[in-house]
Amino acid sequence: MCSHIQQWGKSFAKVYTPKNMICIDNRHTDAYFNLAAEEYLLDNFSSDVFMLWQNDSAVIIGKNQNIQAEVNLDFARENKIKVVRRHTGGGAVYHDSGNLNLTFIETDDHPDFGKYTKRILEMLSLIGIHAQADERQSIYIDGLKISGCAQFVRKNKVLFHATLLFSSDLNYLTSTLNSLYTVPETETTKKHYVKSVKSPVTNISEHLPEPIKLNDFKRLILNDILVNADNSIYAFSKEDTTAINRLKMEKYVTNNWNFQA
Amino acid sequence: MPKLAESITEGTIVSWSVKVGDSVVEDDILFEVTTAKVNAEVPSPVAGTIQKILFQEGEIVEVGAVVALIDLESGEHTVEAESAVVAAPEPPKTASAPKDQEEVKWYSPAVLHTAKEAGIPTSELDRLPGTGYLGRLSKKDVTLYIEQKKNGGSAPVATSAPSKKLLPVHPPLPNFSTESASGDMTIEMDPVARIIAERMLQSKQISPHVTTVVEVDVTKLVYWRNRQKSEFLQQEGINLNYLPAIVEATTKALKEFPKVNASVEGTRFILKKQINVGIAVALDDGNLIVPVIQNADKLSISGLAHSIDTLATKARSNKLKFEEIQGGTFTITNFGTFRNLFGTPIINQPEVAILGIGYIEKKPSVIETPEGDVIAIRHKMYLSLSYDHRIINGAVGGAFVKRIADYLENWEK
Numbered sequence: 001m002c003s004h005i006q007q008w009g010k011s012f013a014k015v016y017t018p019k020n021m022i023c024i025d026n027r028h029t030d031a032y033f034n035l036a037a038e039e040y041l042l043d044n045f046s047s048d049v050f051m052l053w054q055n056d057s058a059v060i061i062g063k064n065q066n067i068q069a070e071v072n073l074d075f076a077r078e079n080k081i082k083v084v085r086r087h088t089g090g091g092a093v094y095h096d097s098g099n100l101n102l103t104f105i106e107t108d109d110h111p112d113f114g115k116y117t118k119r120i121l122e123m124l125s126l127i128g129i130h131a132q133a134d135e136r137q138s139i140y141i142d143g144l145k146i147s148g149c150a151q152f153v154r155k156n157k158v159l160f161h162a163t164l165l166f167s168s169d170l171n172y173l174t175s176t177l178n179s180l181y182t183v184p185e186t187e188t189t190k191k192h193y194v195k196s197v198k199s200p201v202t203n204i205s206e207h208l209p210e211p212i213k214l215n216d217f218k219r220l221i222l223n224d225i226l227v228n229a230d231n232s233i234y235a236f237s238k239e240d241t242t243a244i245n246r247l248k249m250e251k252y253v254t255n256n257w258n259f260q261a
Numbered sequence: 262m263p264k265l266a267e268s269i270t271e272g273t274i275v276s277w278s279v280k281v282g283d284s285v286v287e288d289d290i291l292f293e294v295t296t297a298k299v300n301a302e303v304p305s306p307v308a309g310t311i312q313k314i315l316f317q318e319g320e321i322v323e324v325g326a327v328v329a330l331i332d333l334e335s336g337e338h339t340v341e342a343e344s345a346v347v348a349a350p351e352p353p354k355t356a357s358a359p360k361d362q363e364e365v366k367w368y369s370p371a372v373l374h375t376a377k378e379a380g381i382p383t384s385e386l387d388r389l390p391g392t393g394y395l396g397r398l399s400k401k402d403v404t405l406y407i408e409q410k411k412n413g414g415s416a417p418v419a420t421s422a423p424s425k426k427l428l429p430v431h432p433p434l435p436n437f438s439t440e441s442a443s444g445d446m447t448i449e450m451d452p453v454a455r456i457i458a459e460r461m462l463q464s465k466q467i468s469p470h471v472t473t474v475v476e477v478d479v480t481k482l483v484y485w486r487n488r489q490k491s492e493f494l495q496q497e498g499i500n501l502n503y504l505p506a507i508v509e510a511t512t513k514a515l516k517e518f519p520k521v522n523a524s525v526e527g528t529r530f531i532l533k534k535q536i537n538v539g540i541a542v543a544l545d546d547g548n549l550i551v552p553v554i555q556n557a558d559k560l561s562i563s564g565l566a567h568s569i570d571t572l573a574t575k576a577r578s579n580k581l582k583f584e585e586i587q588g589g590t591f592t593i594t595n596f597g598t599f600r601n602l603f604g605t606p607i608i609n610q611p612e613v614a615i616l617g618i619g620y621i622e623k624k625p626s627v628i629e630t631p632e633g634d635v636i637a638i639r640h641k642m643y644l645s646l647s648y649d650h651r652i653i654n655g656a657v658g659g660a661f662v663k664r665i666a667d668y669l670e671n672w673e674k
Contacts, residue, residue: 062300063275063295063300064273064275064295064300087300088298088299088300089295089296089297089298089299089300090297090298090299091297110264110266111265111266112266113266113298113299135373136297136298137298149298150298150299150300151266151298151299151300152299152300152301153265153266153299153300153301153302154290154301154302154304155288155302155304158266174529178531180534189319190319191318191319192273192275192295192318192319194295194297197297197374198526198527199527200527200528200529
């Protein structure tokens with residue numbers, strides 16, 4: 001570990017130090033697998049979890065969204081962009097290899113989502129980015145959005161995850177999320193849909209004081225978290241992967257789940 | 262309804278996992294609830310039998326509300342899980358106004374968002390009574406307020422602005438104090454006039470307008486109409502005027518200049534796939550309406566003529582359907598009717614350009630011939646294009662209107 005990382009880590013660790021957190025540097029890039037992994041971790045791990053992950057091109061919509069109203073499905077199909085429903089709330093987001101996802105899973109009776117956002121702001125300051133959060137816990141640089149988040153709560157388990165636009169293709173992002181379909185009123189009275197809140201976006205890479213690669217940023221984040229000796233690195237075991245794949249096949253790849261009306 | 266997290270005051274019930282008569286044990290999932298950002302499964306705090314479900318799927322429920330009754334062996338139990346445990350967040354105080362001791366009211370993101378979409382300022386929210394948790398304003402309160410506001414004296418929407426944006430029916434139009442002399446007459450705006458006034462003002466504020474004018478030699482078009490008009494009237498039953506030809510030339514040009522058939526949304530340009538041309542129609546009561554020819558590029562001259570005739574007749578007899586004034590992507594206004602030559606029309610939001618048609622009149626004109634220049638009597642017309650300089654620059658705007666002119670100058674049918 002090089003010295004400047006150590007130095008940054010110290011300033012970071014004092015803000016927030018959860019105990020016994022396992023950190024996963026998840027290298028799978030299949031959106032179906034990764035969303036299944038989140039659910040699997042939430043259901044089966046008692047320790048707190050932090051996971052870094054990325055997806056190949058995909059639109060990830062919120063649990064209670066209308067897929068047609070959120071996604072330009074023709075564009076997604078033509079450009080081989082997966083469309084996957086997640087189990088947290090919130091709106092539709094675009095993922096690609098220029099986007100980094102962070103997941104926190106914790107046991108907390110009185111969740112305060114603001115603390116995770118603060119944490120992400122700290123991570124951004126590692127690379128010299130000074131960003132602001134709003135009341136929806138979205139993160140902005142000079143008024144342009146770089147991060148959105150969503151949460152899931154079950155009993156005292158909390159899952160918080162967020163995106164970070166690092167060097168995504170913003171034209172694809174805009175086109176994929178530009179659906180011309182509006183849910184007819186006859187449908188909205190039958191079911192409650194969460195509508196995405198659209199914001200102008202930017203990539204973190206455009207605001208860096210010094211250029212840094214996304215992989216190096218990931219390494220900085222992980223090293224920083226591992227400064228706390230109670231935290232440890234974890235890699236999926238064979239059993240984990242098998243179980244996650246099963247969940248993926250049973251749920252996250254199915255039209256039943258993704259296209260539910 | 263448990264408090265899901267700090268700052269969350271209400272949620273929508275997405276689905277019940279139990280029904281009346283089901284027996285549950287502690288921690289069984291009772292229902293799924295969602296807010297804008299959080300999805301949650303709420304477990305039962307007790308074991309027993311579901312006796313009554315008080316909120317249906319899709320209903321918004323405030324934190325602390327009783328959502329179901331569970332029959333314990335020993336009697337009845339209301340489900341309102343740990344609502345009392347969590348203290349409400351401290352409302353932030355105003356730093357800049359020390360003498361004003363009143364606390365700034367706290368609003369949930371959902372409330373703020375709904376209000377913002379409807380164009381309701383926070384100052385207006387402050388005046389509304391809240392029925393939510395600790396007397397707070399709930400999303401339901403705001404939605405109800407917007408509904409009432411919308412229904413209060415509003416006539417069917419007068420222009421083809423997007424239906425999604427709810428505009429206040431009683432906009433705070435700027436006031437200049439006027440000195441009224443005796444004999445002045447004061448006229449209260451009718452609801453439609455108010456909407457028009459508001460939209461006009463908004464458009465000028467939203468779009469930096471630029472207007473450019475070209476002169477068109479429409480002699481060929483005039484001759485074409487003279488040749489066709491009696492036969493057209495016989496066959497089609499309606500008069501043939503110049504508007505269908507102008508609409509056709511415009512749709513052809515729009516196809517070549519997609520930025521003119523577009524909208525600006527924040528920092529994005531939305532290039533519209535459909536070409537829906539609105540035609541501004543003056544009404545007898547002095548108001549204005551813009552019926553829309555949907556997919557105007559797909560219609561023939563006679564199709565356009567019929568469409569314009571039907572829409573104009575419906576407009577004047579107040580019989581336009583809502584969908585007939587919706588979805589415009591470009592507007593044409595014909596002030597030539599009043600023998601006006603050119604003008605600087607105001608863009609019909611959320612479109613980005615509007616074409617003004619001037620009066621056609623005969624003028625002496627220089628014609629270049631192989632034998633030298635001659636002065637001839639030609640039919641001339643001005644086309645005025647106002648465009649939104651955020652998306653259309655001078656080169657595009659100028660080339661676009663020139664393209665329409667070229668189509669009309671070389672009119673052959």
